[in-house]
Amino acid sequence: MTKKYNIEQFRRDYPDDNACLDKLFELRYGNLICPKCDSDNKFTRVKNRRSYQCPSCAYQVYPTAGTPFENCKKPLTYWFYAIFLQTTTRNGVAAKELERLLNISYPTALRMSHQIKKLMGADDNEKLTGVVEIDESYAGGKVGNMNKKRKEKITDQEGNIIENKVGIMGFVSRDGKVRTEVMIDAKTFKERVRANVAPTATVVTDSHIGYDGLNVDFFKHEVINKLAGEYRREEWHTNTIEGFWSQLKRMLKGTHIHCQARYLQLYAGEAAFRYMNRKRQDEMFHLILDKVTF
Numbered sequence: 001m002t003k004k005y006n007i008e009q010f011r012r013d014y015p016d017d018n019a020c021l022d023k024l025f026e027l028r029y030g031n032l033i034c035p036k037c038d039s040d041n042k043f044t045r046v047k048n049r050r051s052y053q054c055p056s057c058a059y060q061v062y063p064t065a066g067t068p069f070e071n072c073k074k075p076l077t078y079w080f081y082a083i084f085l086q087t088t089t090r091n092g093v094a095a096k097e098l099e100r101l102l103n104i105s106y107p108t109a110l111r112m113s114h115q116i117k118k119l120m121g122a123d124d125n126e127k128l129t130g131v132v133e134i135d136e137s138y139a140g141g142k143v144g145n146m147n148k149k150r151k152e153k154i155t156d157q158e159g160n161i162i163e164n165k166v167g168i169m170g171f172v173s174r175d176g177k178v179r180t181e182v183m184i185d186a187k188t189f190k191e192r193v194r195a196n197v198a199p200t201a202t203v204v205t206d207s208h209i210g211y212d213g214l215n216v217d218f219f220k221h222e223v224i225n226k227l228a229g230e231y232r233r234e235e236w237h238t239n240t241i242e243g244f245w246s247q248l249k250r251m252l253k254g255t256h257i258h259c260q261a262r263y264l265q266l267y268a269g270e271a272a273f274r275y276m277n278r279k280r281q282d283e284m285f286h287l288i289l290d291k292v293t294f
Contacts, residue, residue, distance in 0.1 A: 003282035010084050010285070018045070020076035024063035025052055027293050034059055067292050068115035078102050080289075082112050086120070087284035091251040092270060114266055119291040121269020127198040128173040133241040134193060134205045136183070138165040139252060139264060166261045168248075168268055171196045172241045178275050180268035184261060190214060204236050244275055 014020050025043070029052075033040050039056040046053050046060065053060040064070045069079055082102070085093045098109040167183035169192050179196050187195075189210030194217055197203060202220040205211040207227055215221035222236040231237065248271040252259055259267050277284050 005084075005087065005282045005285050007084075010081075014077065014080050017076045020080050021045075021050055021063055023289070024067070024069075024076075024292065025061075027290065028063050029061060032061070068112075068119070069292075072108075072112075074102075074104060074108065074112075078104070079112065079116075083116055083119075083288050084285050086116060086270075086274075086288065087281060089255075090247070090274070090278075091255045092267075092274070094255050094257075114263065116288070117266040117270045119288050120273040121266060122291045123179070127196060127201075128171055128177055128179060129198045129201050131174040131235075132197050132201045132203050133172045133174075133238045134169070134197070134203055134211070135238050135241040135245070136167055136169045136189070136208070137245045137248070138167050139249070139259065166264055168264065169193075169196075170241050170244060170268075172244055173201075174240070176276055178244060178272040180265070180272055182261075182265045182268060190217070193217075204238055206238060244271070247271055247275060 014023070022045075029043070031040075032043055034043075034054040034057060036059040037054060037057040039054055041055045043052040043061065044055055045051075050064050051060045051062045064076075069076060072079070082093070082098055085098075085101075093113070095106060095110040095113040098104070098113060099106045102109065104112075169181045169183060169189070171179045171181075171193075181192050181196065183192070189208070190213065193203065193211070193214060197218065199217060200219050202222065203211075203214055203218050204222045204224065205214070207223050207225045211221070211223070222233075224230055224233060224236060224238055232239070248268060251271055252267060256267065273288075274284075277287060280287070
């Protein structure tokens with residue numbers, strides 16, 4: 001049975017703002033040696049402030065400085081609970097849900113949601129190796145489902161509908177790592193692949209013309225010709241990345257309903273984090289929290 005980090009454990013670990021701040025201090029500084037007087041005496045909490053000071057020289061450090069929590073007046077318990085909620089669902093938590101649960105304004109809830117997504121999407125930028133499946137997908141609402149005002153925004157002066165879809169390229173290695181890149185610039189498919197995959201990798205793609213010539217840059221390039229009805233050839237397929245697309249689209253359509261193109265990378269990064277750690281729910285909360293120190 002998969003271990004779970006449940007609400008009782010969360011409330012025990014983080015009952016108030018003091019416990020949350022202590023955790024941030026531990027993550028950022030650990031057993032801190034005072035940089036001013038070199039004292040190894042344990043730093044003590046400053047009353048009514050989000051800071052700790054050296055008992056020898058009164059030098060202070062601020063655990064929330066440079067983090068998403070720095071300029072937010074809402075309690076740290078709100079942030080920690082919002083992060084915890086992200087670990088209890090397969091499809092994410094909408095900002096409207098945070099607004100209702102925390103009794104905060106929607107702009108504040110949306111900012112908190114986006115900052116947490118940035119933490120979830122942060123990675124070490126190491127290129128994928130081994131066998132890497134590559135595919136592209138597109139996100140955006142159907143024109144037939146739009147209201148008049150929304151249709152007018154994507155209609156040119158001649159009455160033609162402007163393309164409303166935003167492309168995302170995904171990369172999944174057979175060892176379970178996922179990377180995504182929203183295609184909002186003019187880079188080619190091959191440039192995106194080179195930026196995310198190591199030259200020693202074997203890449204598996206469909207027959208899209210944009211992937212032609214990858215055998216020059218990589219150890220091997222296997223092509224699955226879906227136009228000819230081919231979906232698997234021996235060990236070569238793109239079923240894994242397509243499974244990830246299914247999860248991402250369930251999150252976008254089912255939980256968030258709508259996502260602006262400029263924020264799409266945040267949502268894709270969140271989906272990648274949740275996909276990679278789907279069997280580690282008991283660790284997800286602290287994995288996200290650890291990224292505060294990046």
